[in-house]
Amino acid sequence: MKFKLIYPKWTKLDRQTEFHLPPHGPVVFAATLPDFVDVHFTDENLEEIDFDDPVDFVGISMMLTIQVKRGWEIADLYRKKGVKVIFGGIATMLHAEETMTHADAVFLGEAEGRMEQVLEDFRQNTLRPRYDFIDDRPDIALVGPARRDILNRKLYNHKGVQMVDLVHASRGCRFNCYPCAVSYLGGRHFRPRPIDKAVAEMAGIDNNRLFIVDNSLAQDTKWEMELFREMVPLKKKWCSHPIEDKPEVLDLAAQAGAWYVYQAVFDTSDYIKERIRRYHDHGIGVEGTILLGLDDHTEDFIKRLIDFLLEIELDLAEFTVLTPFPHTKAWTDLSRENRILSRDWNEYSADKVVYQPKHMSPERLQELLDYAWSTFYRDEPQHIKMAKLFKQVVMKEMADNSFKPRDRSLSGRTFGREAIREDMRGTKEDGR
Ligand code: SF4
Incomplete structure (x- = not known):
């Protein structure tokens, strides 16, 4: 399964010198995906998204509130093409209700030990609009090395x-x-x-x-x-x-x-x-x-x-x-x-x-x-x-x-x- 994981771009602080660090949320999330998932990551702050690249499923990882509107735009474009989109990350949790109107699914909470079921639902075409684990946190020992x-x-x-x-x-x-x-x-x-x-x-x-x-x-x-x-x-x-x-x-x-x-x-x-x-x-x-x-x-x-x-x-x-x-x-x-x-x-x-x-x-x-x-x-x-x-x-x-x-x-x-x-x-x- 080809899974495209996207980190939407945002405008940096006006007075801060601009530079880009490797994002952490997406690589921690990628570590929770089962082996059959082929992850392709795009950090839109540094690369254009190739919307013509064929994919099975799209994930949008949002850390900051200033990413959400761009995240929604990206999702709208993919969904128009018939590609299903799931959102996750901190800013998705902060803006869950609004984000649901642009998503096939939102994942709220920490993903360790949860993604097999979500991907199985995707394969069975039974994706749920909301996977809410905010108050049901996984065992911290399940956190594995990030997929850098x-x-x-x-x-x-x-x-x-x-x-x-x-x-x-x-x-x-x-x-x-x-x-x-x-x-x-x-x-x-x-x-x-x-x-x-x-x-x-x-x-x-x-x-x-x-x-x-x-x-x-x-x-x-x-x-x-x-x-x-x-x-x-x-x-x-x-x-x-x-x-x-x-x-x-x-x-x-x-x-x-x-x-x-x-x-x-x-x-x-x-x-x-x-x-x-x-x-x-x-x-x-x-x-x-x-x-x-x-x-x-x-x-x-x-x-x-x-x-x-x-x-x-x-x-x-x-x-x-x-x-x-x-x-x-x-x-x-x-x-x-x-x-x-x-x-x-x-x-x-x-x-x-x-x-x-x-x-x-x-x-x-x-x-x-x-x-x-x-x-x-x-x-x-x-x-x-x-x-x-x-x-x-x-x-x-x-x-x-x-x-x-x-x-x-x-x-x-x-x-x-x-x-x-x-x-x-x-x-x-x-x-x-
Ligand atoms: S609540 Fe914790 S993470 Fe948030 S600002 Fe205070 S010390 Fe930092």
Whole structure:
């Protein structure tokens, strides 16, 4: 059975340097498909979809709300040709009802152990419009190594340097932050994969640089430390979401190859200042993820926050505005207060104001978003800050001789600032 798996394109953050990482959702999903399925993957961000290519069944994998309208368009085109289409992925779960009107089936939840039945239904022509396993999560031990073989690796190189590979060691999150849908999507319970399986998968990835995409590693100290301990011999270099703020955990993370973290900076407290310093003391870089427009954010607060980010010497910062994605508390509250101004999902890019902020006009918040990017990168542009962060990983790799000569720019041709700057453009996750 020829199964075409499509990852719809979307427009990247306006002020963010554009680069493309290999997507994770589709390769994790592909690992759940039975052997008789011949998977052909298209990442529409990098390749045109060949609608004339004959296929038996189409799957559309959507991670972000800004992918959904394009996903629906693609499905409509295939269905007009008589090809059946199934949707899955995080954004399908957030937009299930609407997506069903463009689909033969939607798959909601985690796919491990479920796809044999779905494909059997397809073969018997008894596909159900909705496979809903949101509250019936499979055993996490069923998660196998992602099918990275379906990716066209050449596309994820930037000037000869391979992008980081994405991998996950756990699902779920015990926190329940205001703007986040993870508690709906993955549950409030932290669900770690068996460490030996997660580490074996990392070891098997033909790339020295990884992005561990777990929601937050700071969930369970014992697990986190054991994971890092097992990762030390791999000598991989990796970025991740937050690491727990304990000296013994940070020590082990550094030994395990922690390169940099994405850390939310939400106030100007001494706690945040010290938290960032402790990462830096352990040789771990920090990219701040800065969300503007919460109900306690005045114009003065936002300006003070940007000054603070410069003062604490964040390595990088990514600024977004509060966006009320469906199934978040932000969505519930702002809907109830009649403050949502647009339900055009193409506007839900996190760099467009789609709601009425509490202390200013939407236009003013939009201007302050621009002010944040411009002010933070005023004295040292983004590409220079990125180059510095990139240099850190090169130094770490050189220190343990783990860098790969296939990185053309590092193997002789050039190793100057230009090369680092160009290469670094691809080392961060797209979107949020
Ligand atoms: S923002 Fe991060 S820590 Fe908070 S609920 Fe979402 S995934 Fe968990």
